Amino acid sequence: MDSQMMTGNLAAAWGARLADVDYIPAFPITPQTEIVEALAKWCERGELAARFVSMDSEHSMMTAAGAAEVTGARVFTATSSQGLLHAFEVLYAISGWRAPLVLVNVSRALAAPITLEADHNDVLAARDAGFLQIHAETCQEVLDSILMAYRIAEDERVMLPVIVNLDGFTLSFTREPVSLPDPDTVRRFLPPFRPSHLGFTASSPHALGVAVIGGTPYAYFKHQMHLAARNALEVHRETADSFQALFGRRYDVVEGYRLEEAEDVLVMTNAGASQGKAAVDAARAQGKRVGLLRLRMIRPWPADAIRQALRGRRAVAVMDQNVAPGQGGILYREVAACLYHEAARPGALCSFIGGLGGQHLSEGMFHAIFEQTAEAGVAGRGCGPVLLYSAEEHREMTQLQMVAGTVGRDGR
């Protein structure tokens, strides 16, 4: 298979191209823009037989995406951060229509204060919107996940839209070797989109997005969405089997890294997990029995797989690259909830918050995580939420405050 150096953004564009999408509504936003630029170029050159339309906002873009999808077209679009939030109300409409499009989100921290680099408060804000969520660690996984996402989304047992997430900068602008799947094999993996409940023709009119006053029908339809999302766990497994058979790469809803005989386990998501794996290697080299669990599928929540990976551990640390003010880490509480009924649940559950706004986490910071987690395991009591912040970072912050005039030269 042909391998080439490719950014996460270009890999995302290739995912859409190989999925042979029909319609791409677009609106630019850093760090996503390279995706729609690549697709625009290919559409113009005739290398991709899709209709590409520049829209006037993300709200219009998502509306157009959903509207096109319900005509039976295969739709792709991409956004990031503020763009995702601007499109927010439309997300719920699209999932309610059971319109299985694929949206790529390139994670970027939310304003205010405004910044460009990644954290997951954008994508996790959409966790209850009825979209499935797959979070990728590598550029290869971005491409592969888009192909898998269409197959899962368009399955009659699911029929829900999917967000594929990649981190801004650390994946979006980072090139690494990516193997391009053969288009003919992709066609075997991903059959044409033929939804039974969608499509508009003059001879068979029907209405979507109808009003249902009173809770009885509303509760029924919402519960259908919940069950459909649950079905996606099994459909993901089947899709992963098929993907592996055709392309040789395997993706499960969670990925264990050096979990064998690990006393303590660090839970992470997205591109940061690469650094987490390096930290596990370094700690293992020092004789520490640690491992890493990467959560790849966030919706539906893979509770059984998480329980299975974490049961019997001395301590578990959940690293959240997000913060729910007044609560803490978003994924921490979801991990905690699914471990509650586990008889052999970990002896301690620690919450760490790091990498907000693309904050760089040093190797030394990972050492600190493993040490605190081990101590919590010995004491049998969890800790946190702990914001990962060093004394040096604090000094830098004070300097900036002096320049901004919010802190005096005496540091007060």
Added chain:
Amino acid sequence: MVAVRFHGRGGQGAKTASRILGTAAFMSGYVAQDCPIYGAERRGAPVAAFTRFGREPIRERGAIAHPDVIVVADATLLDDVAARVLEGADDRTVLFVNTSLSTEALRAHVPIPLQVTARDVTGIALQQLGQREAISALLGAVAARLVGLDWESLRSAIGRELEDLGLPEPVIQRNLTVAKQCYETVEPAPLHKGQGWTAGTTSIHSPAYEPPTKGTARISAAGNSVLRETGGWRTFRPVLIADKCNGCWLCFAYCPDGVIAMNRDDRPVVDYAHCKGCQICIHECPTHALVAEREQEGGVAWTAK
């Protein structure tokens, strides 16, 4: 794993240089990774780009904290504290600087005892290509040589990356010729390949609650942008040839940074402490009264205070 960090100014080609090196390493059979860091910067602002390659899967991501090689596209960056050019470097780090200074003169300028090499890549580019800032292929060539990659891989990588930028074939060929010259002007450097860095445990100091005057992202220091002198962003400065100026004020109107003032005789006066060297005034001047002069290192150039 070999880690190479590029520092440049927006528009000089640091990102493309990092890609050329990444592609050259990839084509030599290594696992490679490259990425730039840039924010809301414009032409001239400090930017950085990173290339890693090795035989094993690369788990590190983002900025390179401990580079084996640092390639600096513009010597003025050494004086810009915010650019952090020498961060994480020690006596094993190889430093290459594009400068008209000699290696000896440069070494005296660098506070830590790195393995320093200086070459005037911009001078070579001006002489051979006649272009002001197109030095990505040349920086990529120097970096590839320093880390010991062969010319054939590098040649293919330059061709591929410049083609990807949409450059026409004759321009790519000229770049290849000059890149070969730059490639041969340096020798492969002894690299420690990321060995020997052992991180201690960072102690965690989560900030405590502070009043909203401190704890809100705001700026209360009025009019402080004048303190951030951006004159060091220039590779070229606009210089007035007074007798050609017709006093039309177009340079004043087009200057995006408002650093051109007009005197009583309707002649422009450039604030060189803040002029970023975008050269828009030079481009717009109808009588060619503004010309570009290359900033010279070593006492002549503007230096950040």
